[in-house]
Amino acid sequence: MDTLTTVNPLREGLRLERTPESCTMVIFGASGDLTRRKLLPALYNLALDGLLPDGFAVVGFARSEMTDQQFRQEALEAVREFSRRPVDAALWDSFARGLFYTGAGSLNPEDFQRLTGLVARVDRERNTGGNRVFYLSVPPSAYSGIVQQLGASGLATRGQDGSGWARIIIEKPFGRDLESARALNREVADVFAEEQVYRIDHFLGKETVQNILVFRFANGIFEPIWNRRYIDHVQITAAESLGIEGRAGYYEEAGALRDMVENHMLQVLSLVAMEPPIAFEPRAVRDEKVKVLRAIRPLRGEDVARYTARGQYGPGWVDGREVPGYRQEPNVDPASITETFAALNLYVDNWRWAEVPFYLRTGKRLPKQTTEVAIHFKRAPLLLFRDMTDSDSLQPNVLAIRIQPKEGITLKFHAKVPGISVRIRSVNMDFLYGASFAVQPPTAYETLLLDCLLGDSTLFARRDEIEAAWSLVTDILNGWREMPPPDFPNYEAGSWGPREAQELMASDGRQWRRP
Amino acid sequence: MSAEEAPPTLEWSGQAVDVLAIDAALQRLRQEAADGAPAEGTAHGTRTSVLTLITYAFDGATAQRATQTIANLPEYHPSRSIVILAEPSDDEPVIDARLSAHCHIAPGLEGQVCFEEIALTVKGRAASHLHSIVLPLLVPDLPVFGWWTGELPDDAHLLDDALDTADRLIVDSTRFSEAERSLARLARLMQSRGAALSDLGWARLNPWRQLIAQFFDEPRLRPYLDSLTALDIEHAAGSSAQALLLAGWLADRLGWRPSGKQNHTYRARSAGGDVVVSVHAELAPDREPGSLLSVLLKASKDGKTATFGVQRREPQLATATAKAPETSLERTVRLPAGGDPEMLAAELQTAGRDQAYSQALAMAASLPLV
Numbered sequence: 001m002d003t004l005t006t007v008n009p010l011r012e013g014l015r016l017e018r019t020p021e022s023c024t025m026v027i028f029g030a031s032g033d034l035t036r037r038k039l040l041p042a043l044y045n046l047a048l049d050g051l052l053p054d055g056f057a058v059v060g061f062a063r064s065e066m067t068d069q070q071f072r073q074e075a076l077e078a079v080r081e082f083s084r085r086p087v088d089a090a091l092w093d094s095f096a097r098g099l100f101y102t103g104a105g106s107l108n109p110e111d112f113q114r115l116t117g118l119v120a121r122v123d124r125e126r127n128t129g130g131n132r133v134f135y136l137s138v139p140p141s142a143y144s145g146i147v148q149q150l151g152a153s154g155l156a157t158r159g160q161d162g163s164g165w166a167r168i169i170i171e172k173p174f175g176r177d178l179e180s181a182r183a184l185n186r187e188v189a190d191v192f193a194e195e196q197v198y199r200i201d202h203f204l205g206k207e208t209v210q211n212i213l214v215f216r217f218a219n220g221i222f223e224p225i226w227n228r229r230y231i232d233h234v235q236i237t238a239a240e241s242l243g244i245e246g247r248a249g250y251y252e253e254a255g256a257l258r259d260m261v262e263n264h265m266l267q268v269l270s271l272v273a274m275e276p277p278i279a280f281e282p283r284a285v286r287d288e289k290v291k292v293l294r295a296i297r298p299l300r301g302e303d304v305a306r307y308t309a310r311g312q313y314g315p316g317w318v319d320g321r322e323v324p325g326y327r328q329e330p331n332v333d334p335a336s337i338t339e340t341f342a343a344l345n346l347y348v349d350n351w352r353w354a355e356v357p358f359y360l361r362t363g364k365r366l367p368k369q370t371t372e373v374a375i376h377f378k379r380a381p382l383l384l385f386r387d388m389t390d391s392d393s394l395q396p397n398v399l400a401i402r403i404q405p406k407e408g409i410t411l412k413f414h415a416k417v418p419g420i421s422v423r424i425r426s427v428n429m430d431f432l433y434g435a436s437f438a439v440q441p442p443t444a445y446e447t448l449l450l451d452c453l454l455g456d457s458t459l460f461a462r463r464d465e466i467e468a469a470w471s472l473v474t475d476i477l478n479g480w481r482e483m484p485p486p487d488f489p490n491y492e493a494g495s496w497g498p499r500e501a502q503e504l505m506a507s508d509g510r511q512w513r514r515p
Numbered sequence: 516m517s518a519e520e521a522p523p524t525l526e527w528s529g530q531a532v533d534v535l536a537i538d539a540a541l542q543r544l545r546q547e548a549a550d551g552a553p554a555e556g557t558a559h560g561t562r563t564s565v566l567t568l569i570t571y572a573f574d575g576a577t578a579q580r581a582t583q584t585i586a587n588l589p590e591y592h593p594s595r596s597i598v599i600l601a602e603p604s605d606d607e608p609v610i611d612a613r614l615s616a617h618c619h620i621a622p623g624l625e626g627q628v629c630f631e632e633i634a635l636t637v638k639g640r641a642a643s644h645l646h647s648i649v650l651p652l653l654v655p656d657l658p659v660f661g662w663w664t665g666e667l668p669d670d671a672h673l674l675d676d677a678l679d680t681a682d683r684l685i686v687d688s689t690r691f692s693e694a695e696r697s698l699a700r701l702a703r704l705m706q707s708r709g710a711a712l713s714d715l716g717w718a719r720l721n722p723w724r725q726l727i728a729q730f731f732d733e734p735r736l737r738p739y740l741d742s743l744t745a746l747d748i749e750h751a752a753g754s755s756a757q758a759l760l761l762a763g764w765l766a767d768r769l770g771w772r773p774s775g776k777q778n779h780t781y782r783a784r785s786a787g788g789d790v791v792v793s794v795h796a797e798l799a800p801d802r803e804p805g806s807l808l809s810v811l812l813k814a815s816k817d818g819k820t821a822t823f824g825v826q827r828r829e830p831q832l833a834t835a836t837a838k839a840p841e842t843s844l845e846r847t848v849r850l851p852a853g854g855d856p857e858m859l860a861a862e863l864q865t866a867g868r869d870q871a872y873s874q875a876l877a878m879a880a881s882l883p884l885v
Contacts, residue, residue, distance in 0.1 A: 013870055088832075
């Protein structure tokens with residue numbers, strides 16, 4: 001019966017998740033922090049849930065020399081420390097048998113020859129059918145060399161007998177401006193087809209980010225008012241109370257705009273503003289997202305000063321602790337002009353959003369850790385209750401989607417205070433994930449790694465999205481460079497950012513919401 | 516959560532009460548629970564509701580066990596749980612009620628989960644008209660799940676009452692005596708009434724089905740599905756319902772036609788030839804009665820033979836082994852906890868009908884008939 005051999009008839013109606021085809025994941029940078037903290041724990045948790053295929057294998061590749069056994073031991077320690085669920089000894093043994101390691105002195109062709117040999121052996125021993133995922137968990141400077149070697153060694157194309165598939169997962173930062181992002185895209189495209197490339201932004205693996213799509217497109221009541229007629233403006237905040245946590249080397253080069261806006265915040269903006277996709281599948285969703293990014297009005301010349309604000313924190317108090325200013329952090333240039341705060345006023349020039357401002361702000365050492373999208377609706381057209389209430393207390397309706405922490409959705413509306421007279425107060429109606437679904441969700445890396453193994457790239461950034469985002473951000477960076485050097489520090493650690501950010505909204509007669 | 520932080524549980528009870536009194540008490544408790552334990556960052560008195568669960572029990576011990584199970588649900592707590600101990604008779608109706616309202620912070624999660632538990636003892640004639648008591652107590656407009664804790668009753672009216680009230684009725688075929696006969700009755704019920712039923716016994720098979728299906732995700736092994744010759748299932752003594760459902764599922768998915776039965780051996784015809792299905796019960800006092808111990812599939816194709824087996828080693832650990840000329844694999848996998856709380860929680864997460872179940876059930880019911 002041919003039908004039996006083309007699809008697995010036992011899969012139909014199985015409530016459990018699909019499991020990917022057997023494959024080998026090669027992790028470049030296998031002794032690094034990301035591998036320890038995120039990748040190995042995520043893979044182990046997927047194994048715990050039975051979501052990894054038979055024969056799944058990990059091949060670690062890094063500078064240090066280690067035996068398979070040592071790598072397994074390191075992996076065990078990492079998973080013990082960082083997994084959201086405890087290690088089960090018997091299951092660990094089965095998982096660890098699929099972990100292999102090879103050292104790479106200097107990423108030269110011989111190292112890759114050894115890697116190719118090891119991957120071929122693992123293919124044979126564990127029947128992975130020549131399927132491979134390459135995970136670049138290395139500094140961006142190493143991307144290009146690895147990609148070239150993957151091409152030259154033939155690893156990127158096919159399994160040994162010409163069967164199987166190859167995919168590559170690339171961590172952010174994907175370039176540092178439009179030009180470098182394009183160059184990197186070209187280098188990757190020389191070796192991999194776009195369908196093979198998974199540019200990971202862990203933000204998109206978060207439950208609430210995916211829930212933006214569900215909220216908008218699974219409900220009938222929001223989409224009709226999700227436009228310029230009813231929405232006054234949108235605020236997107238990604239605030240961190242942490243400083244740079246010893247990552248001065250990276251942050252001095254990056255700054256808030258590259259670190260947060262180019263990727264996380266523009267991704268969230270595109271999910272909030274996109275048109276309904278024709279299907280929930282990679283191409284349709286990403287087509288709509290990239291349209292939003294392309295529709296954002298570019299900021300050039302004087303517009304940069306008018307529509308953006310940047311800041312850098314000085315010393316202050318956060319969470320009851322006294323903290324140093326950015327320039328006093330270890331390994332930071334005492335005269336650094338790297339921004340630790342950025343606020344933007346963007347416009348999405350299309351029919352849905354024409355003239356609706358999108359305000360984005362992100363910063364380090366702000367008063368609290370929070371990421372949210374707040375949709376501010378227009379006021380009721382006629383204030384019937386003007387005489388009976390203080391009109392300032394009649395705030396417009398706000399729908400706030402909290403991404404982290406306390407994931408949930410809040411709607412602010414008005415209610416009458418009980419009593420004979422008509423007094424009106426704003427009340428919040430809260431939906432908290434934790435209070436409705438007492439389920440511990442998978443981590444973002446679990447979601448995204450599984451998606452990649454299954455070949456679903458919906459939640460990964462496509463080449464054109466990356467370039468559209470960098471195009472916008474590069475214009476702003478250029479604008480800032482042409483302006484006189486900023487007078488940093490300009491906000492105190494533990495405050496909501498510089499005065500310029502308040503002015504950015506005040507000039508429109510609006511103000512930032514207190515998350 | 517330490518004892519000091521735990522918000523007090525609010526309670527109310529009444530004997531020989533009417534539904535209106537229960538409803539009024541419920542409103543009051545709900546308000547007090549929300550006021551008394553506001554989690555940080557949440558507004559007073561707000562809550563999110565997900566579903567109502569009605570549990571039907573016909574003896575005190577079962578009712579108690581069910582209450583315990585609901586208290587231990589690992590996730591997805593019903594917003595309102597109604598446990599009914601029904602004692603039907605020709606006497607005058609009497610309803611005793613005990614209510615409690617809780618709000619607690621789920622460990623590792625943000626926000627508080629609020630829910631109410633209603634324990635009703637319904638005696639006399641009212642016990643045959645439970646919907647009249649339950650309908651006013653449902654959370655408006657949210658899914659209603661019924662949990663039938665015991666045997667299928669001889670009095671069809673009782674079950675009809677439950678099927679009318681709930682959007683989906685959960686049974687546990689493992690607890691039915693005479694598995695073959697009960698499965699057949701369940702299959703008829705599903706077919707004739709179009710009842711939305713789910714079965715904790717079937718839910719316990721989920722990881723087994725997943726593991727068996729996984730063998731054949733490998734395209735080179737898939738052709739063996741066509742030429743299976745034997746299916747051996749071992750289960751812990753107590754009920755063969757799970758074993759029969761698994762056999763029914765494979766038979767349905769692979770297009771087998773039942774062709775005979777001898778004791779616990781069933782025969783079926785497949786596209787590739789005859790399949791012998793053996794179901795053995797093993798005494799395994801340390802395992803859940805009726806739970807699967809091992810499943811072995813044997814295949815023979817073009818002179819090549821292959822076996823695919825899943826063997827439970829510990830309550831929550833199994834080994835999956837594939838042996839074929841093309842490839843041999845062995846791995847250890849975790850079987851999720853299969854206790855009542857876990858299974859019930861899994862069922863509460865699923866809305867809609869489970870087509871695979873009704874087909875497997877119909878096939879399981881027809882295996883012994885030939």
